[in-house]
Amino acid sequence: MIRSMTGFGRGEAPAPRGKIQVEIKTLNHRFFEISNRLPENFVIFDDKIRTEVAKKIKRGKVNLSLTYEGPRKASPKLIIDKDLARRYRKLLLQLKRSLKLKDDISVSQIISFPNVITVEEQPKEEVKLWPNVKRALDRALNSLLKMRQEEGKRLYKDIIKRKNIILKEMFLVERRSKLAIREYRVKLIKKIRELSTGRISLDKGRIELEVAFFAKNSDVSEELTRIKAHLGSFEDALRREDEVGRKLDFIAQELHREINTIGQKTGDYKITQVAIAIKGEIEKIREQVQNIE
Known part of the structure; x- marks a missing residue:
């Protein structure tokens, strides 16, 4: 199931004569980027913390802070x-x-x-605290991932709802495109009769040729087929466990391109209106996809 890139997690662990607290906040970002804010004596754990976070988070901007509540540091001798x-x-x-x-x-x-x-050099007791830091870090990460997964479920439901709306609207486009050809034929014959006022006989062969030309130029069956395929790939990606945000964004761009082509090819007002509605749903999906890991 997909995961959101935004979230927050906090974890605590006891330490000798005190406690360690880790807070992690994640935001949208194209890549993985981490910023750690650590007390001076805990900077020695920076690399280890980055490694542990990278195991659980693959994409997004990570802001991590660690605090240590313990006895006051003794004055140097x-x-x-x-x-x-x-x-x-x-x-x-x-x-x-x-x-x-x-x-x-x-x-x-x-x-x-x-x-x-x-x-006199004071022994660095913090070196021994990595197990405590790791425990607090793991708890913060688990809390964060739970929140990101919950938000991912909400995103999934919203995107699936919009995908189903698009499928429904596509059915209207498919049905309307066939009606538009018949309507064009009727309008063409009516217009010729009005202009000729009965002096010119109707050339049925020429009329059928014009209708065929109109049908060819306004045919959107290939675009509709590709949109259906893209929507299928989109739903498959939504069900995967790994990071799929970039793939979903690419598919959403392809959907946008196909619906733009339909809007440009058709000469039918009703199809144009439906295409605009579909484009609106795709835009909303693209906004949601930006927050998927």
């Missing part, structure tokens, strides 16, 4: 290398004596030298 500070002070004193300087040596001067004060 500063380490003073006293031995190094003493050596720097000793060198400064030697320099002071050799240059006969009178300036005092300050603490700020000593700590400005490299490695006198360093920041």
Whole structure:
């Protein structure tokens, strides 16, 4: 069954001394595109998250955000290398004596030298949280897919309804096209009689030739046959499980082209009106198809 490209999903998972929450929002897009918004310490999972999302979503724009509610990060620990500070002070004193300087040596001067004060590297606990992130991500994806499938069912029902309307209207075109030829023949004979006022005998052979010419130029049977075939392919594609949005869009374009040809070929007002109505239904189908994965 088809799936919509629009949807929203949220998933949560417990984590040590906190919880992880993932939210995913998807929109229409010609291709697959993902944008992740992650806390600084969770950027290490960016590639893994993209891979997991791509397994479930094949088309559409994906906006994903991850939040982590846990204990406040501890302040970094500063380490003073006293031995190094003493050596720097000793060198400064030697320099002071050799240059006969009178300036005092300050603490700020000593700590400005490299490695006198360093920041202790804190272990990155987030590295261990991938299973928790994966759990929250899976729940968000499942919630999203459920919503996209529900919307897909609604789209399916609407498109099938419009497809059936088109089939019904096509039957009217088919029936009307045969009547139009007979009506053209009657009108042609009537017009000749009105113009001749009885002075010219009717040339039945010429009349039949004109009628045949009209029938040939206004024949839409091939277009009707192709439209029926396209509608059959359209419904088959709607029932498939894989991504069919682009194929459905192509078929809808072909339907639009065929109905345009019918409108251009026919000289019958009633057929033209029906063709306009069919075109309206096709346009609505094309709008719906833009939202199918």
